Amino acid sequence: MRAFEHYNAKTTGEAVTLLKKYGSKAKLSAGGTDLLGKLKDEVLPEYPEVLINIKTIPDLDYIREDDGTLKIGALTKLSKIATSSIIKERYDIISQAAQSVGSPQIRRVGTIGGNLCQDVRCWYYRYPDHVGGRILCYLKGGQGCYALTGENRYHSIFGGCRVNGSACSSACPAGVDIPLYLSLIRDGDWHKAAEVLLEANPFPSVTGRVCSHPCEQKCNRGDFDESVSVRAIERFIGDYILDNASAIIKPAESYTGKSVAIIGSGPAGLSAAYYLNASGYRVTVFDRMPEAGGMLTNGIPAYRLPKDVVKRVLESLEKAGVEFKLQANIGKDITLEALRKEYDSVFLATGAWNQPSIGVEGESMAKPGLELLTNVNRGLKEIPGKKVVVIGGGNVAVDLGITVLRLGAEKVTIACLESREEMPALESEIEQAIEEGVKLMPSWGPARIIESAGKVTGIEMVQCSSVFDAEGIFSPTYDDSIRKAVKADQIILAVGQTADISYIDPALPLKVNRGLIVIDPKTQETSMPGIFAGGEVTSGPATVIEAVIAGHRAATAIDHYLRGAEIKDGHIKEKTDSPLLMFNSECLRKTSRVSRPIVPISERRLYVEDAPGLDLAEVEAEAKRCFNCSCVAVNASDMAVVLIALAAKIVITGPGGIRIVPAQDFFDSLVNVLEVDEILTEIQVPRPLENTSQTFIKFRLRGAIDFAIVSVASAITLNSGVCDDARIVLGAVAPKPIRAVAAEQTITGRALNTTVVEAAAEAAVTGSLPLNMNEYKVRITKTLVKRALSSPDPGTAAQ
Amino acid sequence: MPTDIDWNSSTREPIEKSYITLTVNGEPHRLGIGSQQDEIAPSHTLAYTLRESLGFTGTKIGCDHGACGACTVIMDGEAVQSCSILTIECDGKSILTIEGLEVNGQLHPLQQAFIDHTAFQCGFCTPGIIMSTKALLDANPSPTEDDIKQELAGHFCRCISHYLVIKAVMAAAGRER
Numbered sequence: 001m002r003a004f005e006h007y008n009a010k011t012t013g014e015a016v017t018l019l020k021k022y023g024s025k026a027k028l029s030a031g032g033t034d035l036l037g038k039l040k041d042e043v044l045p046e047y048p049e050v051l052i053n054i055k056t057i058p059d060l061d062y063i064r065e066d067d068g069t070l071k072i073g074a075l076t077k078l079s080k081i082a083t084s085s086i087i088k089e090r091y092d093i094i095s096q097a098a099q100s101v102g103s104p105q106i107r108r109v110g111t112i113g114g115n116l117c118q119d120v121r122c123w124y125y126r127y128p129d130h131v132g133g134r135i136l137c138y139l140k141g142g143q144g145c146y147a148l149t150g151e152n153r154y155h156s157i158f159g160g161c162r163v164n165g166s167a168c169s170s171a172c173p174a175g176v177d178i179p180l181y182l183s184l185i186r187d188g189d190w191h192k193a194a195e196v197l198l199e200a201n202p203f204p205s206v207t208g209r210v211c212s213h214p215c216e217q218k219c220n221r222g223d224f225d226e227s228v229s230v231r232a233i234e235r236f237i238g239d240y241i242l243d244n245a246s247a248i249i250k251p252a253e254s255y256t257g258k259s260v261a262i263i264g265s266g267p268a269g270l271s272a273a274y275y276l277n278a279s280g281y282r283v284t285v286f287d288r289m290p291e292a293g294g295m296l297t298n299g300i301p302a303y304r305l306p307k308d309v310v311k312r313v314l315e316s317l318e319k320a321g322v323e324f325k326l327q328a329n330i331g332k333d334i335t336l337e338a339l340r341k342e343y344d345s346v347f348l349a350t351g352a353w354n355q356p357s358i359g360v361e362g363e364s365m366a367k368p369g370l371e372l373l374t375n376v377n378r379g380l381k382e383i384p385g386k387k388v389v390v391i392g393g394g395n396v397a398v399d400l401g402i403t404v405l406r407l408g409a410e411k412v413t414i415a416c417l418e419s420r421e422e423m424p425a426l427e428s429e430i431e432q433a434i435e436e437g438v439k440l441m442p443s444w445g446p447a448r449i450i451e452s453a454g455k456v457t458g459i460e461m462v463q464c465s466s467v468f469d470a471e472g473i474f475s476p477t478y479d480d481s482i483r484k485a486v487k488a489d490q491i492i493l494a495v496g497q498t499a500d501i502s503y504i505d506p507a508l509p510l511k512v513n514r515g516l517i518v519i520d521p522k523t524q525e526t527s528m529p530g531i532f533a534g535g536e537v538t539s540g541p542a543t544v545i546e547a548v549i550a551g552h553r554a555a556t557a558i559d560h561y562l563r564g565a566e567i568k569d570g571h572i573k574e575k576t577d578s579p580l581l582m583f584n585s586e587c588l589r590k591t592s593r594v595s596r597p598i599v600p601i602s603e604r605r606l607y608v609e610d611a612p613g614l615d616l617a618e619v620e621a622e623a624k625r626c627f628n629c630s631c632v633a634v635n636a637s638d639m640a641v642v643l644i645a646l647a648a649k650i651v652i653t654g655p656g657g658i659r660i661v662p663a664q665d666f667f668d669s670l671v672n673v674l675e676v677d678e679i680l681t682e683i684q685v686p687r688p689l690e691n692t693s694q695t696f697i698k699f700r701l702r703g704a705i706d707f708a709i710v711s712v713a714s715a716i717t718l719n720s721g722v723c724d725d726a727r728i729v730l731g732a733v734a735p736k737p738i739r740a741v742a743a744e745q746t747i748t749g750r751a752l753n754t755t756v757v758e759a760a761a762e763a764a765v766t767g768s769l770p771l772n773m774n775e776y777k778v779r780i781t782k783t784l785v786k787r788a789l790s791s792p793d794p795g796t797a798a799q
Numbered sequence: 800m801p802t803d804i805d806w807n808s809s810t811r812e813p814i815e816k817s818y819i820t821l822t823v824n825g826e827p828h829r830l831g832i833g834s835q836q837d838e839i840a841p842s843h844t845l846a847y848t849l850r851e852s853l854g855f856t857g858t859k860i861g862c863d864h865g866a867c868g869a870c871t872v873i874m875d876g877e878a879v880q881s882c883s884i885l886t887i888e889c890d891g892k893s894i895l896t897i898e899g900l901e902v903n904g905q906l907h908p909l910q911q912a913f914i915d916h917t918a919f920q921c922g923f924c925t926p927g928i929i930m931s932t933k934a935l936l937d938a939n940p941s942p943t944e945d946d947i948k949q950e951l952a953g954h955f956c957r958c959i960s961h962y963l964v965i966k967a968v969m970a971a972a973g974r975e976r
Contacts, residue, residue: 003834006841006887007813014813033883036844037864051841053888103953105880105931106865704952705866 001039004048008056012653012681018052019677020655026050028679030075031114033106038119042129045140055111060681063087070094070685074113078639079104081112091646091685093696093713097638100698103705113680115639116650119671120735121707122147122155122633138631139670143167144220147632149588152771154709157778158734159580159769160630161670167629168230171218173545174552176200178215178230178626179581185233185623186584194241194248197234201548202274203267203313205242206296208235209305209611211545212426220629226593228625229614236619242309245316252280252321258562261286261343263330263503266294267544268349268535270313271551272558273322279559283321284343286328294351296544298374301399302607303406307377331503336531345530345558348517349551352536354500355493358391362449365456366391369400369494376403376606385490387411389459391446392494393423394541398430400494401438406606413486415441416495417464417476436601441486445478449491458487499537516540524554525561532558580734584624588772594622632771634732635667636707641731642696643683644739645713651682660684667736692717692725695788699780708732710777712784716747723747728764728788733781740764743785752789761786819890823853824899832887839886846870846881849896857897857926861955868954871927872896878934880953897926900933909933912971913964920958928954932968941972 009015019026027048029035032055038044054060060075063084070091072081081087082099101107101115120139124146127135136142141164147155168178177196184193197204208231219227241248259282262269270293273283291297293310318324330336340346355368367384369392375382388409390400393416401414414433416423420442423430434440444461451457463482469475498515511518511527517538519526524534534550536542596618598610614622640663643650648663655677663683666672674680688694696713700706711731717724726744731737743764750756764785765778818831819839830852831838839848846863849855849872858881861869865883872881873895881894900907909929912918919925928951935942935950942950947968956964 001842001844003840003842006885007815008888008890010813018813029885029888032885032888033865033880036883036885039842040863051885053885055888102865103868104950105868105871105878105953106883108877108879109883 001036002042002047004039005050006053007050008053010056010058012054012057012060012679015052015054015057015679016653016655016677018050019679022050023676026052026676028117029053029114030055030117030680031077031110033102033110034114034118038126040128041126042134043126043140054679060113065687068687070683070687072112072683072685074116074680074682075111078102078107078110078112078115082107090687091694093642093645093694093715094639094685096696097642097698097713100638100696100708106705112639112683115637116643116666116683117672117674117680118635118637120631120633121636121732122631124150125631125633138163138629139633143170143218143629144223145627145629145631148220148627148629148771149224151773152632153773153776154634154707154732155771155774156632156634156734157765157768157770157774157781158738159582160628160632161735162581162630163670167218167220168215168228171214172200173214173543174200174549176215176234179628181237182228182230182233182623182626183582183628185237185620186626190237190240191244191248194237194244197237198241198248200552201545202271202552203238203548204234205238205309205313206267206305207545207548208232208238209309209609210300212543221587221625221627224627225590229593229595229622232595232614233619233622235613236616239309239613242312242316245312246319249274249316249320252278254280255282255321256280256562258282258344259284259342260345260347260558260562261339262347262349263287263336263339264294264349264351264535264537265289265292265314265324265326266349266351266535266547267296268351268547268551268554269294269347270296270317271548272347272349272532272534272555273317273551274320275552275555276558277317277320277322279555281344281559281562282323284323284325286325286330286339288327288329290327292324292326294349295547298377299370299396299399300544301373301403302377303402303604303610304399306607306609329503331505336504336508340528340531344562345532347524347551347554347558348504348526348531348533348537349535349547349554350499350501350503350537352497352499352541354498356496356498358446358493358495360446360448362451362456363493365449365451366491366493369396369492370497372492373399373403376407381407381606383408384492385409385456385488387488388413388490388492389486389488390414390492390494392416393418393425393442394494395425395429396497396541397494398425398433398438400492401433402436403606404492405436405438406604409490411439412437413439413441413488415444415446415459415461415486417443417445417467419443419467422467432598436604444484445476446491447483450485456489456491458485459491460485497536497541499540501537522553523557523560524550525557530561532561580736580738581628581630582767582769583626583628585769586624587627591625593625594618631670631735633735635671635734635736636711636732637737638696638698638708638711638731640667640737641711641713641729642694643685644729644737645694645696645715645727646685646688647715647727648683648685650680651684652678653681654678664737664739670735688715689717691719693791695791697784697788698731699784710780710784712781712788714785714788716752716789718752721751723750723752728760728785730764730781730785733768733777740785742766747789757786757789760789816890819887821848821886821889821891822893823849823855824894824896828853830886841885841887843886844882845872845874845884845886845889845894848886849881849894855896855898859923859926861923861927866953866955867924867927868931868951869924869927871930871954873930873934876934876937878931878950895930895933897929900929907933909936909968909971912967916963916967916970918963918967919956919960924954924956924960928956928964932964932971936968936972941974942968944969 060073181196213231265287535547743760859869861867870882
């Protein structure tokens with residue numbers, strides 16, 4: 001074992017004081033038989049610096065009955081509980097459960113509190129670090145569960161618990177709760193699914209088409225067969241939202257009377273507009289262009305993002321109350337200062353539309369790329385040249401390459417400083433460009449544009465040996481001796497677009513750095529109070545989703561600002577604790593992802609979307625492929641099931657005194673609800689009625705030193721043969737002990753005849769979700785429930 | 800009751816001793832706590848201390864996870880697994896190991912019974928089984944076969960000596976069939 005500090009606490013107060021001081025760096029030892037094993041194997045996510053022995057607290061070892069309530073001190077040894085006459089007489093399943101733990105040696109050391117607080121069971125989680133390395137599962141801070149698709153015979157049959165968020169949502173820049181909306185699709189609740197998406201991303205119809213979908217790259221299913229087609233599903237819901245826009249994108253219920261001006265109607269501006277409008281602010285969006293949408297309307301080609309989608313997004317915003325003022329010339333028609341006075345807050349989201357000079361001879365003969373894309377998006381089908389060279393390696397350059405080719409150019413070359421691997425454009429889009437016939441010239445920089453009689457005839461390129469310096473800063477170096485001339489009649493520039501902030505009066509105290517507006521990255525706040533900025537005007541060229549997030553963050557900060565609250569980063573992140581998560585059992589079989597490939601080259605057009613969307617059945621099938629990644633370990637505490645069956649309460653002591661929770665609620669979050677500075681100190685069990693029959697059955701492979709594969713505890717109160725009250729608890733079948741509520745309902749009010757018992761056994765496993773190797777646990781559970789309810793005499797159930 | 804915590808007087812941090820005392824086979828040992836070569840580190844298990852610091856190598860470490868019983872010793876009269884107990888938590892305890900059974904060069908009758916019944920092959924698990932049996936017989940001098948099985952349920956033997964072990968224990972208890 002690695003070193004730790006050790007304390008022997010003499011009182012509960014001492015232990016709590018130490019826990020308060022060391023927090024998650026400390027571990028309590030209440031028996032130690034489980035903990036020492038985990039320390040030896042270095043299983044815990046964080047190796048403790050401090051071990052606090054609480055076995056030295058003398059006043060937590062007792063068994064007594066006070067006013068019809070059994071009280072057991074948390075440090076009472078299991079051996080003592082197993083043989084206690086008070087417990088045997090009235091609470092027999094507690095002694096049976098205690099007697100079933102481990103071996104006699106373990107029961108002499110193990111305590112009831114330690115047993116209740118034991119960590120979950122999963123061999124991946126508990127895989128010894130020194131044997132072949134650490135298996136970084138969910139519980140250890142990893143992103144996946146190995147048991148879900150691996151060896152899982154002893155794991156949960158009732159779903160899992162989310163622990164550290166999910167891989168896809170963590171990868172999503174907007175933090176969309178992807179597993180949640182996919183589970184809502186499985187439930188058929190499209191409206192709720194749409195709401196979950198909109199909470200983090202207002203334009204899934206757009207991002208569902210153009211997002212680089214890092215969620216899919218991180219999808220754990222990718223290691224199993226193929227990742228879930230998250231983007232295609234997102235697109236479907238995005239279109240569903242637009243189809244039902246009047247019901248989903250609505251004006252705020254009430255408006256605050258405050259107003260916000262947004263300059264720029266690209267994804268950042270629109271995102272802020274959406275959230276601010278929904279929060280009750282009157283929003284006016286200004287744009288210099290005749291049509292709103294910024295890059296969505298003008299920059300991104302229609303074959304990737306059809307313009308009617310953007311139009312419908314804009315219409316839905318307008319109908320919800322957002323006002324648009326187009327062809328507005330900020331800085332000339334109205335100054336920023338004037339806007340600031342007229343509106344309660346201003347959000348600058350003017351993008352990066354400027355093609356800067358790149359300092360190459362003949363540069364004035366070249367065409368700025370964004371201008372060409374804008375023209376094409378407006379329907380101007382000019383053919384820029386027959387042989388075209390596009391300079392740049394990003395998405396705009398690749399879009400230009402494909403666009404120019406589809407416009408009718410004979411030969412299109414994309415030349416960039418970066419090597420093929422370093423090209424910043426999306427790999428899938430580079431591949432598409434190559435497929436369509438675009439030639440790539442990676443690692444070449446423009447030296448001069450060759451002209452003859454005022455016309456471009458070619459471009460001389462020089463080999464670029466490296467783009468970035470050792471610190472990763474853009475600092476290209478060239479090998480002057482390696483040059484190449486490429487014939488061309490048109491050169492298009494798509495490099496290093498910068499922000500045009502000439503509309504801002506330089507006299508204003510607005511901080512600018514290298515041509516970009518300086519902001520607080522958490523709140524999007526500029527150096528001028530009340531003025532916020534986001535998107536490419538603050539970052540330089542970026543992605544749609546990044547702009548959407550910046551707009552969302554700004555909207556949250558502006559809301560805080562206008563309410564006079566402290567401006568905080570209000571970006572919504574998914575919750576980490578949740579009840580048992582369900583998936584569709586079909587997801588455990590290998591399947592191919594449903595995706596529609598883009599249409600064949602011969603059918604690709606400038607103004608028709610390349611990629612067809614999924615249909616309803618395909619989306620439903622694909623949503624079923626989601627693992628709903630969670631931890632499917634089991635809680636195998638024998639004491640837990642019997643205590644829940646007997647409606648016990650758990651006394652928890654912390655710095656603020658004590659709190660008492662029902663035993664069932666103690667396991668509400670993985671592994672239990674104890675805060676880092678709290679200790680389980682006592683168990684209270686109400687005396688069962690005379691006519692309550694108790695049963696505990698533990699199914700395991702060996703008679704000793706073995707955990708339950710399934711355990712069932714029941715407390716059934718019978719009144720002249722009819723069940724008055726029933727508590728049936730299942731252990732080792734889920735990450736926490738669970739009550740078989742449906743089975744309890746089945747028998748309540750009825751006589752326990754064979755038919756009723758059969759029905760209850762069936763009800764106990766309805767909704768179970770066996771994994772590939774543990775369907776047998778469902779059958780065992782059913783059998784044990786049947787036996788528990790058929791047991792004629794409490795205490796005689798077989799073990 | 801845990802509700803009666805006197806928060807004013809008992810919420811200090813505990814003051815830790817710099818040594819512990821441990822009686823092994825009747826002989827007291829004073830063991831310093833620390834990270835020096837001759838000291839007991841907080842992470843040392845009782846099994847480790849017995850074997851590595853005090854030289855009682857009759858106590859075996861099998862699984863080191865409380866699942867095989869090989870490390871069983873008697874602590875204050877009870878058979879416990881020494882691999883799952885920290886030495887630092889054994890201050891003032893009295894330990895009996897297999898080395899403590901022999902008196903004046905004479906094997907303990909229980910040890911002799913194991914030999915007489917060839918109740919082992921490789922012998923690795925034997926010290927642990929004998930210590931559990933000793934504690935059992937001390938508490939219950941005439942156990943039934945079932946009592947023995949229950950008590951020894953935590954002991955694993957790869958050579959399958961179990962049947963002969965039960966015979967040996969029954970014989971030692973004077974209940975030979």
